[in-house]
Amino acid sequence: MQILAALFFEGIDLRSVAGGATHIDLTGIQFSAASPTPAPVTWSPHLAVVVRCPEDHSGQGVLEVVFTRDEEQIARNVQPLSVEPGRFGYRLVRAELEFEEFGTVEAHCSVDRGPATVVPFTLLPPSDPPTTAT
Numbered sequence: 001m002q003i004l005a006a007l008f009f010e011g012i013d014l015r016s017v018a019g020g021a022t023h024i025d026l027t028g029i030q031f032s033a034a035s036p037t038p039a040p041v042t043w044s045p046h047l048a049v050v051v052r053c054p055e056d057h058s059g060q061g062v063l064e065v066v067f068t069r070d071e072e073q074i075a076r077n078v079q080p081l082s083v084e085p086g087r088f089g090y091r092l093v094r095a096e097l098e099f100e101e102f103g104t105v106e107a108h109c110s111v112d113r114g115p116a117t118v119v120p121f122t123l124l125p126p127s128d129p130p131t132t133a134t
Contacts, residue, residue: 001051001052001053001054001057001061001081001083001111001112001114002051002052002054002111002114003049003050003051003109003110003111003117004050004051004052004088005048005049005050005117006047006048006049006050006107006109006117006119007026007029007047007048007119008029008030008031008045008046008047008107008119008121009026009027009028009029009030009046009047009048010027010028010030010046011026011027011028012024012025012026012027012046012048012092013025013027024048024050024090026048030045030121031119031120031121031122032121032122032123032124033045033121033122033123033124034123034124034125034126034127035099035102035123035124035125035126036126037126038125038126039099039100039101039102039125040098040099040100040101041098041099041123042096042097042098042099043096043097043099043123044094044095044096044097045094045095045097045121046092046093046094047065047092047093047094047095047107047109047119048090048091048092048093049063049065049090049091049092049093049109049117050088050089050090051063051081051083051088051089051090051091051111052083052087052088053083053084053085053086053087053088053089054085054086055085055086056085057085058085059082059083059084059085060080060081060082061080061081061082061083061111061112062078062079062080062081062111062112063077063078063079063080063081063091063093063109063110063111064076064077064078064109064110064111064113065077065078065093065095065107065108065109065110066107066108067095067097067105067106067107067108068105068106068108069103069104069105069106074097074098074105075095075096075097076095077093077094077095079091079093081111093107093109097123099123102122102123102124102125103122103123104120104121104122104123105120105121105123106118106119106120106121107119107120107121
């Protein structure tokens, strides 16, 4: 199996289309976000991993996502992966990431310990609220 895409997102919608195909609509694709509070903070971004299963594959595998900061593992998610040969599938991953200070983490996504698809996510400090003139 191979990873086609891995993205942090806000919303997902699945819909059937003509011919029996399924479309995956992802909204709010993001590689950064502003924290609602000052650090330290726990942030739980949602990650969608889209995979393809070749015709000649068993359809069974293991998805591993290792979250790192400065090359140090801070979280890990491992889950079974079952995709019909010749088809596509997806898995949702959510980790609780602790930020003592704002910065970037990377999600290293792999199937059966194969090549990793690396997706960065940066948590930014809270933005100042807009001011209004009086």
